[in-house]
Amino acid sequence: MAKSKGMLESNYFVGIDLGTSRSEIVTEDGIRGVAESVVGWPQDIIGLKVLGSSIAIGVTALELREFLEISFPLENGTIKEGVDRDIEAAEELLKHVISLALIPENKKICGVIGVPAKASSQSKKILREIAAKQLSQVMLISEPFAIAYREERLNNSIIVDMGAGTTNFCAMKGKVPDENNQESLKKGGNFVDQILLDALKHKYPDTQLTINIAKRLKEKYGTVESGADNIVVKLRVKGKLQAHDITEEVVHACSSFVPNIVEEIERLIMSFDPDFQVEAMKNIVLAGGMSRIKGYPAVIKEGLSEYGEVNIHIIDDETYGVAEGALKIGNDIPLKYWSQVGDMEESE
Template identity: 25%
Template sequence: MIARKSPMEPSTPTLPHIQLPAEQGRRAGASAAPALPGDDFQDSDQQKPRILHLGLDWGTARTVMIASWAGETTPVHNETLPTLVGYAKDGIVENLLPGNPEVLFAQDAVRHRLHLKMAQPVVNGMMGDAKAARLFAEHLRERLPHGDHVQIRAVVGIPCGCDAQAREDFREALDSLVDGCILIPKPFLAAIGARQNPPPADVNYVDPIRNSLLVDLGAGATDVCVIQGCYPSAVEQIHICGGGDALDEHLQAGLQAAYPDIQISPLKLRELKEQSAWAGTPEARPIAELFVRGRLQRVDMTQIMGDSCHRFLEKIAQAMIQLIGSADVETAPELISNILLTGGGSKIRNICRELERLLHSRGIEQAKVRLLGEAVEGYVAVGALKASQQARENQWQLSLK
C-alpha cells in the first residue's frame, strides 16, 4: 500500500515553487515507512536500492511514461501505449490468441479486440475498472527496468479537482507499479514539461508557469487551470467530465440521427474525428465512406462534425470564462493573453482561433489562445519526470508493500 504522508514544499531552484496539498495522515493500519534510499545498511553485502524516476500520464485513451535513473538526465524508457485491458472470451478456440493468454494489454488488446472482452482502467480521466487498473499497472511495471533492487518513484498526472477518494483510487491502482508516488494536476505538469529553463531570449516566448490559463484536452476529460508560479489551489482548477470521447459521442448521435442504419465502430469513429475534426468553418467538406444498411456510402460529415465540435468547445469556453472571472484584476490582463492548449484534443484544426472567437464574443476581447507546443501529448509525462527528479525525500508517499 502507498502510505499518505504530508508532503512539504521543495526548495529546488528549477522546480517552480510546488507546494503540495496536505494529506490526512497515513492509511489505517499503516506502519512506519521502509528505509529510504541513501540510508546506510548494517549489512555491507546488502545492495542499496537504485532509484528509477518515472513521469506518468495515465490517460483514458493513452498512457505516456518516461523514466530515468536517479542522477541521470537521459531517459532509459519513453513509451506511449493505449490504456486498454482485454480478457479472453469464454470458450475461445485454443491458440487463436498467441500463447493462449487470459489477459492482453495495450496494442495487443487492440490487435485482438475481436476475441476479447474489453475493460477500461481509466474512465473520464479517473480510475475506472479497479481490477483492470491494477493489472494494467502491473503491465507497466513489467515494461520498465525493474528488479529486487530497483525502486520506482513516480510523479503521476491526475485530473484537476480530484477529491480524497479519487486520489486514494489512484494510489491503490499505482500500488503494483510504484514504490513511491506524488500526485499532481495534469495542467501544472504540462506547464513544467513545456517550460524552458532558463527561458530563451526570444521576446515572444511565453513562460507557461508565470501567469497562464492552461487547458489540457484529453480523451476522457478536459482540465482547465490557472497557473501563476506555484501549485494551483482548488478554486483555480476546473475538471470537465468529457474530452475527446464526449466529442465521439456527439458525432455518434449526429450520425445516428441522420443515418439510422449506419454501422460504425468506436475505433472507426475516433479515426474519423482525428482525421477530420475542425473548429469553426472547415477548409474543405469532409466526406467519409461508411457502411449504411450493409453498403458503403459516401457521408458528408460537414454539418455533423461542425455541430459536434461547437458543442464541445462551448463547454470549454464556459470553464475558461469562469476562471478568468475569478482571477485577480491585476493579473487578469496577462492571464487572458496567455491561454495555452495541450493534450490530444488540441490537435483539432483551427481550435485556437475558434476558442478566441468564442471568448471575444463574450466580451473577453484581449484573449489570445495558442498551443503549448508541438508535443501536445507528451508534456504531462515530461513535466512529471522533471518533478520526480527534483522532489524532496519528505514529499514522497511511500509504498508499504
C-alpha cells in the same frame, strides 16, 4: 522485476499519465511508452486458446474485443470506484505501462502520476494503493499542473488539458494550485465521439457505424472550421463501401463543448487579481489530444474577445505532455518535499 543481491538500489524517476483513452510513461533516461487504456480477458476456454494468454492489454485487447471481457478502467480519467474488475484492470494496465519503460534492475522506481484536476479523494486513494505495488515512491499531481510545469508557465497562466474523458483547467499563480484554482469538465474526446456517432447515424441510418469508427474519423478530420473543404470518406453500407460527406457532422461534434471551455476559462480569468488578468489572458495553454482539433484556438479566442487581448499556445507534444511534466517535477523536487506538492504514497 528481479534484483541482483548485494547491489545498492538507487532512485529512478518516471512520469506517468494514466488517461481515459491512452496511458503514457517517460523515464529519466528518455525512454517513452504508450498503451491504449483497455484491458481484456477471454470469456471462455476457446477465447483463451485463441488469445494464448489469460489477459490482453492495449491495442491487442481492442483488436480482439469481440471475444474478450473488456474494461476501460479509467472512465473520465479516474479509476471507477467500487468496481473490482476495473480496479484489477487499472492495476494490470499500470504494470504494463511501467514494463514499457525497460527500467534497469536494482532501481527504486519513484513515479509521479498525473490525475484529473478534480479527482475524488477515494479515486486517488485507490490509485496510490495500486501504484505503491509497483513503485517505491508515488506522488499524484493534477494533469494541468504537470503541463504548466513542463511549459514553465507557473505564474499568471491558464492551462487547458483536453483529454478523452475530461477537460481539465488550472489557473497558475506562482504556487501549487489548490482546488479553487482548478476545474474538471466531464466532457472531452469521448463526448465528441458520441455526438459525432449520433449525428452520423441520424444522417446515414443504413451505414455501419461504431463509436470506434467515430473516434477514428474525429482524430483524422476533426475541425471546427465550417468553411473548410468538404470531408468525404468511404464507409460501409450493408458491407459495401460508399462515399459519405461528413463535414457538417464533424464540425458540429467538435464544436459541441467549446462554450463549456470558454465558460471555464472565463471563471479562471476572473479568479486573478485585476492587475494580473491581462498577463494571464496572454498565457492560455492548450494541451492533450483534443487540442489538435483544427480551429480550436481561433474559436476559443473569439469566445473570449470581450476580455481583451488573448494569446493561445498549443504545446508541442499532445501525447506525452503530462508524463513529461510529471517527470520534470519528480526530477526537480527532492523526495522529502514531494508531500508539499502532491498526494503521496510509499511502498512498504
